[in-house]
Every structure is written in C-alpha cells, then in structure tokens.
Amino acid sequence: MRLWRTRNQRPLQTSLALDFLRFLVIVLVISLGAYLFIQLDVTQKLKDYQLADPDLKVTASQYLNNPKSGPETEKLLRSRGWLEILDGSKLIKEVIGNKQDQMISYSEEQLYKLLENDRSQDYYYSLSRYPGPGSPDWLLLKIPRDRIDISINSYPFMSYFNHSVTFYILIGAMVLLVLVVVYSYSVARRILKPLKTINEGLKEMIQGNYSTRISVHAEQEFEQMAETFNYMADMIEKTTKATRLAEESKQRMMMDLSHDLKTPVTSIQGYAQALYEGRVEDVERQRKYLSYIHNKSSQVTKLIQNMMELLKTDSPDFLLKMGHHELGDFLREIIADSYGEIEQKRFTLQFQVPDQDIYALFDPELLSRVVYNLITNALTYNPPGTNLRIELIPQATRMVIEIADNGVGIPQELRSTLFDPFVRGDEARTASGGTGLGLAIALKNTERMGGTLELANPGKESTVFKISLQK
Known part of the structure; x- marks a missing residue:
C-alpha cells in the first residue's frame, strides 16, 4: 500500500497524518488503561463490600410506601440490611429481611441511644413512623456499620483514594499535555532536521563552496528539495568552472594575439622608419624593404580576419x-x-x-x-x-x-x-x-x-x- 511506504517515499502530508494517528492511538491506549484500572478497582470494592447499589437509601422514611417488596427494599436486603416493624409499645411485630441481632423490643431510651449512630455501634439505625392518623406502628431500618460508610457515598470507590476527582482530572490533563508537547517536539524535529541540512548547504554555496552536496533521509518533499539543490549546485559548479576556463582562455588569447600582432607591427615600423629617414639608398634594397612591409601587413590582416572569423562562429547571430x-x-x-x-x-x-x-x-x-x-x-x-x-x-x-x-x-x-x-x-x-x-x-x-x-x-x-x- 502506498500509505505504508518507507518514510523517504511518503509525502509529508501522509507522514504527519500517520504521526497524528499514532498519537491518538497512544492517548486512547492510556485512557483505556486508566479506565480499566478504575473499573477493576471499583468492581473489587463493590465485591468486597457486597453492595448491590451505591445509591442505597439509608433513611427509614424512604421505605414506608412499600417496605416488604419495593425496589429500595431489595437493594437494602442485598446489602445485608433489614427492616423491623414496631408497634406502639416498641415491640417487634414483623421483620423484613435477615435479622442478625437478638433484639425483640426496645425502650424509648434504647432507641434514642441507637439513633445517635455512634461509630462504635455494630449497626446503623433509622426510625420513621407510619403515616396516617392514629397509626401506632414504627419502621426501624438497620444496616451493618461496615456497609454504611461506603453506602452513603454516591461514589463508593472514591473512599479508596486519597484525593478528589478534580485532582485526578488535573493529573490526566497534565499527562495529555505532556503527550502533546512530546508529539509536537517530535514533529517539529522531524521537519527541522532536513531543513537545517538544506540551510547549511545554502550557506556553503553562499560562501562559494560550489562542490557542496547534501543528503537527507526524509519525506518526498525534502528528498526532492535535496535533489534540486544538488542539481542546482552541480549546474553552478559547472557554469563557474566553464566561466573561469573561458576567462582564462580569453586572457591567454589576448596575450597570444598581442604577441602575434606585436612581432609583424614592430618589423613594419622598423622597415618604414628606415625608408622614411633615407637610410636605405639602394633601389633594390628599398624594394626588398617594401616587400617585407607588404608581407608583414598581409600577415597582420590575415590574423585579424581569422580572429574575426573565430569570434563570428561563437556569435548566436551566426546563420x-x-x-x-x-x-x-x-x-x-x-x-x-x-x-x-x-x-x-x-x-x-x-x-x-x-x-x-x-x-x-x-x-x-x-x-x-x-x-x-x-x-x-x-x-x-x-x-x-x-x-x-x-x-x-x-x-x-x-x-x-x-x-x-x-x-x-x-x-x-x-x-x-x-x-x-x-x-x-x-x-x-x-x-x-x-x-x-x-x-x-x-x-x-x-x-x-x-x-x-x-x-x-x-x-x-x-x-x-x-x-x-x-x-
């Protein structure tokens, strides 16, 4: 598949998308791990305490409407609690659930003492009178003390931790922030590394080191930039070398031309000066000097013509x-x-x-x-x-x-x-x-x-x- 090609064969957009996908997977894995940890912890807590429902009602008045078969009664019984119906004399008329103590009646003083719900008591108590004019009956709720400390908390597993929910939310946010920073740094480093290599190559080129070549192992775009840079450097190096050689050839040509012109021109000047000053009186010798002047001038003319022809062949206007x-x-x-x-x-x-x-x-x-x-x-x-x-x-x-x-x-x-x-x-x-x-x-x-x-x-x-x- 094109998506899973090696890094230097992938476009930058695809690489960044894959990096972001990996980041999301890491975040999801961490979130799932935290969720499973909390769930297992809560499940173990509920299992240890045999709580049917963390929303267990702990006031007797909430059971008055249907104490024998209501849904709240079922939750209470699964939590090992029970209900006792008392008559006006505080004798137990009926027990709903599995009674775990030996009490058969209560005095007023006993009830007042029990309803204080001191932590030293074995059970948690709640008392409520049946509604209706002249009703003498009372409903007494009992829950084992080792259940009530957790049951009265809407989030039972929170009692196991030492900090509030906000604290753990902040911890999660900090972990997420660290992951974002690490991801951003990784992406930035991945992009800046080849750019730094290209920038260093450009600096070398600016300083005149035209033999500089760069090699990057990154996405397609950076590979293409490196190839373009190397091609540009190669062309500049060849052009600079050709320009230098052309300049050297031009200077050498000018020196050679000057030398080849100087020799016949000097001879022409010497023969002409001798004739001009009258130092040659012999007619035959004068004719010989004139012949020398003619030959040397012809040589100069031929040299100039050849030079013009050479320059003409280099002209772009040459047809x-x-x-x-x-x-x-x-x-x-x-x-x-x-x-x-x-x-x-x-x-x-x-x-x-x-x-x-x-x-x-x-x-x-x-x-x-x-x-x-x-x-x-x-x-x-x-x-x-x-x-x-x-x-x-x-x-x-x-x-x-x-x-x-x-x-x-x-x-x-x-x-x-x-x-x-x-x-x-x-x-x-x-x-x-x-x-x-x-x-x-x-x-x-x-x-x-x-x-x-x-x-x-x-x-x-x-x-x-x-x-x-x-x-």
Whole structure:
C-alpha cells in the first residue's frame, strides 16, 4: 500500500497524518488503561463490600410506601440490611429481611441511644413512623456499620483514594499535555532536521563552496528539495568552472594575439622608419624593404580576419545554411581547387571516394573552410614528397572524412591543446608559421554543423584528422 511506504517515499502530508494517528492511538491506549484500572478497582470494592447499589437509601422514611417488596427494599436486603416493624409499645411485630441481632423490643431510651449512630455501634439505625392518623406502628431500618460508610457515598470507590476527582482530572490533563508537547517536539524535529541540512548547504554555496552536496533521509518533499539543490549546485559548479576556463582562455588569447600582432607591427615600423629617414639608398634594397612591409601587413590582416572569423562562429547571430548535400562531388571540387598547390609542393595525393552518391548534413561554406584548412596545414608543415590521403568513409549513422599524411607529425605535447587558439604545429612561434587560429576555427565550424573534428592516434600515417558528419 502506498500509505505504508518507507518514510523517504511518503509525502509529508501522509507522514504527519500517520504521526497524528499514532498519537491518538497512544492517548486512547492510556485512557483505556486508566479506565480499566478504575473499573477493576471499583468492581473489587463493590465485591468486597457486597453492595448491590451505591445509591442505597439509608433513611427509614424512604421505605414506608412499600417496605416488604419495593425496589429500595431489595437493594437494602442485598446489602445485608433489614427492616423491623414496631408497634406502639416498641415491640417487634414483623421483620423484613435477615435479622442478625437478638433484639425483640426496645425502650424509648434504647432507641434514642441507637439513633445517635455512634461509630462504635455494630449497626446503623433509622426510625420513621407510619403515616396516617392514629397509626401506632414504627419502621426501624438497620444496616451493618461496615456497609454504611461506603453506602452513603454516591461514589463508593472514591473512599479508596486519597484525593478528589478534580485532582485526578488535573493529573490526566497534565499527562495529555505532556503527550502533546512530546508529539509536537517530535514533529517539529522531524521537519527541522532536513531543513537545517538544506540551510547549511545554502550557506556553503553562499560562501562559494560550489562542490557542496547534501543528503537527507526524509519525506518526498525534502528528498526532492535535496535533489534540486544538488542539481542546482552541480549546474553552478559547472557554469563557474566553464566561466573561469573561458576567462582564462580569453586572457591567454589576448596575450597570444598581442604577441602575434606585436612581432609583424614592430618589423613594419622598423622597415618604414628606415625608408622614411633615407637610410636605405639602394633601389633594390628599398624594394626588398617594401616587400617585407607588404608581407608583414598581409600577415597582420590575415590574423585579424581569422580572429574575426573565430569570434563570428561563437556569435548566436551566426546563420547556418544546413542541408543534405552529396559529399563526393563536394570533395572533388575542393581537390580540384587545391591540386595546383599540391603539385607545386610535390605531394603525392591519394583521393578515395565511393562510386555511389554519399549524402550528409552540413553547411557547404563552413565545411569547405574546414577541409581547406586541414589541407593547407598539411602542405605548410610537411616537406616535399609527403603522401597526402583524403578519403570519404560511409558509416551506419555518420559520414567520416579522413585527411591524413605521413609527414613530420604533431609533437605529443601539442596534441591535447592543438585545437586551442594560437597553437601551431611547430613548437616555436616563428614568422613563417600561420596565425594559430585555423584549427580552432575548423573545430568550431564542425561543431556548429553538429559534427566532430578529432586528431586520431598515429599509425602508419603520422597525422590523421577525422571529420564526422551526420547523415
């Protein structure tokens, strides 16, 4: 049943209802125990004293109407009392009940003495004259003294106790109040314990300890709060870490950009100043200086363009032109455009594309930049005679383009950061190198298309790049 599930599977409302039900059961059990105790005590008292009724009448006048068979007479006889009818001379005419003494008549003085009902007497007495003009008879009531002390009390069992009924009512109220306080404390502690855990976790988060996680064993609502807290803490920790890494990457990028701009700009300034001050008179040398200035300015322009392209790929306003296109003809066009440079570098080309049409989901402009960049890197960093392989490999759910070479390869220490901005295949930053942004741009462009770009482990070929696209 859902009601009796474990605590951490129950709603708080159900748990509180069950707690209150347990409290009521405890109160009822205690009340029943007290009631049974009193009932047994009273029953024993009545049994010890053989009282037929605690409301026994103890005045003779109450028996005058029907002394022989009335209901009050029956109660009196069950209490071991009896009635005596006396004539005018105080002789006993008739006895109603079981007479336990030997008296057969009374004098006036004896009756006065007996009616004082002293505690030393064996019986309790009450005398009343029969009503009616000229009636000489009297009715004398006798009850054993050990019965009358209890019988005259409307609550016979109260004589056994030392305190009044009010006292015991107050005791019961105090016990009930203690139970209510204990119950309230138990419920409050049950609710406050998980809340305290959550509050301590929030304090840790405020202090910047985003690795804080909490665990509570309580009702569903508290379990859900703890799960929500842990999810929130996890998201904040990841966001904070990503923000910190992005800030560090931004600072590193600015430092690298400053370095890569400073070198060519300094060279441009030096050559321009030499020409401006007239220190170079040879025409051929002047032309050479102007060529240096042109090349360095082109390098700065290329660096700025690549930087703008990198920033553009991160912009949410960047529009993709995604569609299903045939990859074989697409790659053939790229190879045709690059073939002149491949021949000039004296590379050996292996181009492998299936005969059937192969379609994939991509943006032609972005993918062409990625492929061009990888081919250009292979041509730039490898010596003449290098074997360049470009292959299209269909898979079950994706299409893979491999661009590989058997050239100088990429140093092991650069493989983990190769796709970071301003990282080049050569270990030193030299003027002959690229901008160091090409692979970072290629990776971002591939990811924007829902694909992946990775550097595979070297095998027969020293460098293998894999572009994976959705079908």
